[in-house]
Amino acid sequence: MKRSQDLSIAHHAIVQDFKSVCRKLWKCEAWERTEKIVGEGVRRLIRLDGVTKRYANGHHGLVNVSLTVNRGDFVFLVGPSGAGKSTLIRLLYGEDKATAGEVMIDQFRLRSMTLRQLPRLRRQLGIVFQDVKLLPTRTVFQNVAFAMEVVGASRRDIMRRVPQVIELVGLKNRRDNYPDQLSGGEQQRVGIARALVNQPIYVLADEPTGNLDPETAADIMRLFVEINRRGATVVMATHARDLVNQLQRRVIAIEGGRMVRDDVRGAYGYDA
Numbered sequence: 396m397k398r399s400q401d402l403s404i405a406h407h408a409i410v411q412d413f414k415s416v417c418r419k420l421w422k423c424e425a426w427e428r429t430e431k432i433v434g435e436g437v438r439r440l441i442r443l444d445g446v447t448k449r450y451a452n453g454h455h456g457l458v459n460v461s462l463t464v465n466r467g468d469f470v471f472l473v474g475p476s477g478a479g480k481s482t483l484i485r486l487l488y489g490e491d492k493a494t495a496g497e498v499m500i501d502q503f504r505l506r507s508m509t510l511r512q513l514p515r516l517r518r519q520l521g522i523v524f525q526d527v528k529l530l531p532t533r534t535v536f537q538n539v540a541f542a543m544e545v546v547g548a549s550r551r552d553i554m555r556r557v558p559q560v561i562e563l564v565g566l567k568n569r570r571d572n573y574p575d576q577l578s579g580g581e582q583q584r585v586g587i588a589r590a591l592v593n594q595p596i597y598v599l600a601d602e603p604t605g606n607l608d609p610e611t612a613a614d615i616m617r618l619f620v621e622i623n624r625r626g627a628t629v630v631m632a633t634h635a636r637d638l639v640n641q642l643q644r645r646v647i648a649i650e651g652g653r654m655v656r657d658d659v660r661g662a663y664g665y666d667a
């Protein structure tokens with residue numbers, strides 16, 4: 396048992412290293428080849444099996460939800476207010492635990508995961524919220540660098556990587572600005588840079604365009620598409636009807652805690 400566990404951990408580490416090299420090359424082609432080499436079993440990134448989340452007050456956030464997300468997928472979570480989208484996102488980064496059923500991400504079973512394992516999961520993951528909380532006394536560069544400092548990255552890696560992501564999100568000329576010198580869209584870009592800087596294999600976003608005007612929202616959405624094109628899996632809860640309709644990605648709809656729709660190239664499907 397121990398030996399097979401060791402082997403499985405070693406195998407996983409090799410696959411992760413290889414993927415990380417591919418991501419560093421920033422080449423989709425290489426990423427796609429990796430996907431083929433590692434095969435179906437490793438293709439699956441997220442699996443929910445009969446997941447129910449009941450809150451302490453007895454209210455159900457999710458009811459018996461089962462779904463699979465493969466590496467490289469771009470998934471929109473849609474549904475009316477109170478449907479359970481944020482509940483699902485919280486389960487996917489280990490902030491909340493399912494009351495019943497199993498949430499599996501990569502090699503992690505979230506229900507039985509110990510607190511010590513949580514940072515290991517979070518290191519593979521980038522999270523973007525509607526309300527970006529930047530450190531007000533730090534510049535754009537320092538805010539992004541902070542995300543690397545907390546996971547113990549070397550000075551050398553920080554100096555190499557931070558300018559790359561700042562450029563990716565289009566803030567090269569703002570790197571020494573403080574958050575209160577930035578527009579809402581620019582602040583959201585810093586939030587995205589911060590989420591990407593540790594090269595996550597998946598990115599969760601909960602209404603990342605919720606506070607933005609339509610044009611800025613479209614810019615931010617393009618950034619997520621680019622992130623996805625470069626290999627990261629994206630799961631995004633959103634009310635951005637027009638953008639969802641335009642992009643024609645996978646759409647999972649939740650209503651009253653239940654999954655009611657899962658379309659490969661879906662539409663938003665609600666009026667508001």
Ligand SMILES: Nc1ncnc2c1ncn2[C@@H]1O[C@H](COP(=O)(O)OP(=O)(O)OP(=O)(O)O)[C@@H](O)[C@H]1O
Pocket residue numbers: 450451452454455456474475476477478479480481482483
């Ligand atoms: N901590 C909590 N305790 C009790 N009930 C909660 C809690 N958090 C959420 N809920 C309830 O769970 C249901 C799902 O909430 P959730 O925040 O996941 O909805 P949502 O789809 O993200 O909505 P919105 O589009 O408004 O963000 C709602 O009915 C909500 O009132």
Ligand SMILES: [Mg+2]
Pocket residue numbers: 480481482601632
């Ligand atoms: Mg929500």
